[in-house]
Amino acid sequence: MGVSSKLGNLGVVTTTVEQAVNWARTGAMWPLxxxxxxxxxxxxxxxxxxxxxxxxxxxxxxxxPRQADLLIVSGRLTRKMAPVVRQLYDxxxxxxxxxSMGDCASCGGVxxxxxxxxxxxxxxxxxxxxxxxxxxxxQLLHGILTLHEKVKSERVTDWA
Amino acid sequence: xxxxxxxxxxxxxxxWEGSLDQLRGLVSERAMTGETMLLNMGPHHPxxxxxxxxxxxxxxxxxVTCLPDIGFLHTGIEKSLEDKSYEKALPLxxxxxxxxxxxxxxxxxxxxxxxxxxxxPERGQxxxxxxxxxxxxxxxxxxxxxxxxxxxxxxxxxxxxxERERVLGMFEMLSGxxxxxxxxxxxxxxxxxxxEFLPTIKQFLHDFPAKVDDYEALLTQNPIxxxxxxxxxxxxxxxxxxxxxxxxxxxxxxxxxxxxxAQPYSGYETYDFNVPLGxxxxxxxxxxxxxxxxRESMKILNQAVARLETVKGPYRSExxxxxPPLRSELGxxxxxxxxxxxxxxxxxxxxxxxIYSAIESPRGEIGCYIHGTGANKPRRVHFKTPSxxxxxxxxxxxxxxxxxDMVAIIGSVDIVLGDCDR
Numbered sequence: 287m288g289v290s291s292k293l294g295n296l297g298v299v300t301t302t303v304e305q306a307v308n309w310a311r312t313g314a315m316w317p318l319x320x321x322x323x324x325x326x327x328x329x330x331x332x333x334x335x336x337x338x339x340x341x342x343x344x345x346x347x348x349x350x351p352r353q354a355d356l357l358i359v360s361g362r363l364t365r366k367m368a369p370v371v372r373q374l375y376d377x378x379x380x381x382x383x384x385x386s387m388g389d390c391a392s393c394g395g396v397x398x399x400x401x402x403x404x405x406x407x408x409x410x411x412x413x414x415x416x417x418x419x420x421x422x423x424x425q426l427l428h429g430i431l432t433l434h435e436k437v438k439s440e441r442v443t444d445w446a
Numbered sequence: 447x448x449x450x451x452x453x454x455x456x457x458x459x460x461x462w463e464g465s466l467d468q469l470r471g472l473v474s475e476r477a478m479t480g481e482t483m484l485l486n487m488g489p490h491h492p493x494x495x496x497x498x499x500x501x502x503x504x505x506x507x508x509x510v511t512c513l514p515d516i517g518f519l520h521t522g523i524e525k526s527l528e529d530k531s532y533e534k535a536l537p538l539x540x541x542x543x544x545x546x547x548x549x550x551x552x553x554x555x556x557x558x559x560x561x562x563x564x565x566x567p568e569r570g571q572x573x574x575x576x577x578x579x580x581x582x583x584x585x586x587x588x589x590x591x592x593x594x595x596x597x598x599x600x601x602x603x604x605x606x607x608x609e610r611e612r613v614l615g616m617f618e619m620l621s622g623x624x625x626x627x628x629x630x631x632x633x634x635x636x637x638x639x640x641x642e643f644l645p646t647i648k649q650f651l652h653d654f655p656a657k658v659d660d661y662e663a664l665l666t667q668n669p670i671x672x673x674x675x676x677x678x679x680x681x682x683x684x685x686x687x688x689x690x691x692x693x694x695x696x697x698x699x700x701x702x703x704x705x706x707x708a709q710p711y712s713g714y715e716t717y718d719f720n721v722p723l724g725x726x727x728x729x730x731x732x733x734x735x736x737x738x739x740x741r742e743s744m745k746i747l748n749q750a751v752a753r754l755e756t757v758k759g760p761y762r763s764e765x766x767x768x769x770p771p772l773r774s775e776l777g778x779x780x781x782x783x784x785x786x787x788x789x790x791x792x793x794x795x796x797x798x799x800x801i802y803s804a805i806e807s808p809r810g811e812i813g814c815y816i817h818g819t820g821a822n823k824p825r826r827v828h829f830k831t832p833s834x835x836x837x838x839x840x841x842x843x844x845x846x847x848x849x850x851d852m853v854a855i856i857g858s859v860d861i862v863l864g865d866c867d868r
Contacts, residue, residue, distance in 0.1 A: 319492050323519055323864050324544035324625060327588065334607030349492045367497055367518045370489055401522035420625055
């Protein structure tokens with residue numbers, strides 16, 4: 287396509303701003319250091335030696351939402367915790383994404399009772415849902431790669 | 447009250463700001479004049495091991511008092527259990543103390559067995575001991591990694607989780623699930639150990655002691671670690687007992703109380719192991735005790751694995767009124783089909799009686815109180831959990847120490863908020 291096919295291999299890569307920015311975003315997504323319950327332990331497993339999330343540019347957890355791009359809601363969300371999670375989401379700078387990790391965060395899971403919010407999408411928008419109670423680290427990795435695919439397909443016109 | 451809170455929109459809830467007067471009596475009078483500072487820590491804080499919120503009153507860097515605010519992970523598990531038959535309630539118990547689900551299964555199963563007067567065959571008891579000690583290792587490994595990372599030793603977590611993955615792999619081998627295994631059930635365990643389990647655990651038992659030495663090489667004589675841990679968060683033995691502390695946090699103060707020795711269950715009285723005790727009751731002693739518990743668990747596991755090879759027989763009770771028949775029996779026996787159908791639709795009736803039964807989890811005494819109704823659902827199930835009690839002791843442990851010591855103290859009592867709030 288374009289100049290590279292006309293002039294042969296000049297050692298130059300051509301791309302669009304859109305693709306370059308999306309590539310950079312997927313390559314270094316900083317998740318918020320945030321855990322709620324059981325899924326947070328599997329999230330820690332994913333970051334530790336065996337599964338090593340840093341292969342996907344994600345080894346750096348930020349403890350403050352101001353510096354984070356990705357909120358992984360890992361675990362059951364109680365009614366008492368819901369305002370806190372909403373505040374964390376609001377404090378994150380754009381662009382930001384949300385992964386709902388596990389059954390409880392996605393739909394309430396096994397808890398259909400007075401205490402648990404029946405899905406984190408009741409309070410914040412979610413990009414990727416991951417099933418499992420808790421999901422294996424492989425499932426979390428798959429969810430993150432799915433999010434990468436989504437980010438790569440974002441358009442300049444959506445950024446504003 | 448819950449309805450009123452629901453009716454409020456999230457924006458309204460966030461705009462709420464409390465007044466200082468509401469805290470009168472909880473914090474010192476000096477806070478009212480602004481002489482001391484009130485600082486909020488949590489519920490989103492990397493060092494609170496979950497969603498614990500602490501309101502700290504600080505005099506400079508020194509903690510005057512701390513007010514724990516719990517309930518951010520209140521899941522209503524105890525209430526949910528009232529609506530489930532005894533067997534079907536088991537998977538919910540996994541999700542209380544999510545670092546050692548096997549211990550919760552065991553506490554609940556022991557209580558149900560006591561209520562029903564149900565016996566567990568010897569092989570079942572041996573498998574249970576193996577599971578419980580593996581769970582103790584897995585739980586202590588998470589504690590070790592997170593406690594170290596709180597205190598600034600970043601790499602220990604990577605070593606600890608490397609071994610934890612092997613333990614979780616064994617749990618998956620047994621039960622099909624890495625964490626929420628629901629493997630220990632009333633009457634025994636879900637199924638017999640698979641053939642590949644024995645070689646795997648033997649290899650683990652062979653490798654693991656050297657790994658514990660590695661952790662010790664990283665931390666035990668590390669001068670930074672000693673500076674952060676020694677003489678911090680001291681609990682006197684009488685104070686620890688007065689607060690009802692159990693487990694390594696109590697033994698760190700030198701009180702010899704381990705339910706595996708004091709009220710043996712599942713045949714623990716037949717195993718040869720020691721209960722490590724501390725002297726000073728500080729963060730460092732609690733660290734040393736858990737490291738020693740790795741080695742004691744290895745001792746128990748070695749004995750249990752040797753027994754598992756010789757003791758054959760059923761791994762769960764043969765009482766078909768309470769324990770489902772084997773899958774293979776279903777095609778051959780009409781009675782088995784009836785028992786299976788009855789157990790998975792109705793469950794079983796338990797007597798109208800109340801019992802309490804406790805076991806030693808990695809964190810301390812986890813007790814289960816069940817009040818039966820005579821029918822297939824309990825009237826009330828209550829869990830006495832160590833994290834709840836240890837959080838109540840945080841104020842007395844932390845007052846007088848520096849703010850930076852708070853994370854060390856929280857880490858050293860090894861709280862799990864799912865265990866506390868359930």
